[in-house]
Amino acid sequence: EIVLTQSPATLSLSPGERATLSCRASQSVSSYLAWYQQKPGQAPRLLIYDASNRATGIPARFSGSGSGTDFTLTISSLEPEDFAIYYCQQRSNWPPITFGQGTRLEIK
Amino acid sequence: QVQLVQSGAEVKKPGASVKVSCKASGYTFTSYYMHWVRQAPGQGLEWMGIINPSGGTTRYAQKFQGRVTMTRDTSTSTVYMELSSLRSEDTAVYYCARGLMGAILPYWGQGTLVTVSS
Numbered sequence: 001e002i003v004l005t006q007s008p009a010t011l012s013l014s015p016g017e018r019a020t021l022s023c024r025a026s027q028s029v030s031s032y033l034a035w036y037q038q039k040p041g042q043a044p045r046l047l048i049y050d051a052s053n054r055a056t057g058i059p060a061r062f063s064g065s066g067s068g069t070d071f072t073l074t075i076s077s078l079e080p081e082d083f084a085i086y087y088c089q090q091r092s093n094w095p096p097i098t099f100g101q102g103t104r105l106e107i108k
Numbered sequence: 109q110v111q112l113v114q115s116g117a118e119v120k121k122p123g124a125s126v127k128v129s130c131k132a133s134g135y136t137f138t139s140y141y142m143h144w145v146r147q148a149p150g151q152g153l154e155w156m157g158i159i160n161p162s163g164g165t166t167r168y169a170q171k172f173q174g175r176v177t178m179t180r181d182t183s184t185s186t187v188y189m190e191l192s193s194l195r196s197e198d199t200a201v202y203y204c205a206r207g208l209m210g211a212i213l214p215y216w217g218q219g220t221l222v223t224v225s226s
Binding site: 034036043044045046049050055056087089091094095096097098099100101102 | 214
């Protein structure tokens with residue numbers, strides 16, 4: 001089973017700042033990595049799939065990069081609604097699919 | 109538009125079983141896998157398994173093998189997830205999520221809270 005490790009666990013930033021979230025896989029997942037955003041009381045929302053493809057309706061301030069074992073989600077300029085928990089997920093070698101433990105993005 | 113509507117919250121005693129439903133609409137039900145993912149309070153996302161609504165074939169996470177059963181009813185476009193021998197650690201929100209290209213999850217149900225308590 002592929003283990004995904006996200007860092008940092010918590011990221012404290014202000015609106016307008018740039019956010020950089022990391023996800024590292026225990027073995028190569030090629031480009032088969034997705035990112036999700038989850039707000040309290042809501043289901044996760046797909047942001048990015050296959051490392052760098054924005055899902056339908058996702059603003060351009062969200063971007064993804066990476067391949068192999070190291071991936072990054074970047075939010076170029078934080079909006080108030082972006083403060084949430086972010087999860088990465090791999091589909092390279094499934095089943096099972098696996099998720100990272102999450103990064104909490106909080107307002108500084 | 110794609111919609112996944114799940115059944116309501118449940119409270120169960122340890123050792124009991126729970127069956128959660130997920131009714132799909134807005135697309136061809138048999139064309140896409142359905143996944144089940146759970147989230148314990150304050151914790152992350154945990155994949156439980158998948159069902160192919162076309163033939164009913166299933167694959168389960170090893171952790172749940174022997175305790176989980178996923179089924180579907182093509183006449184009502186509904187998938188079901190039954191978890192048996194419940195324990196307090198199974199208290200969680202259970203989500204169904206429709207797959208895209210197999211295991212990308214763009215569509216999620218609203219979640220069903222299952223509480224296991226004596």
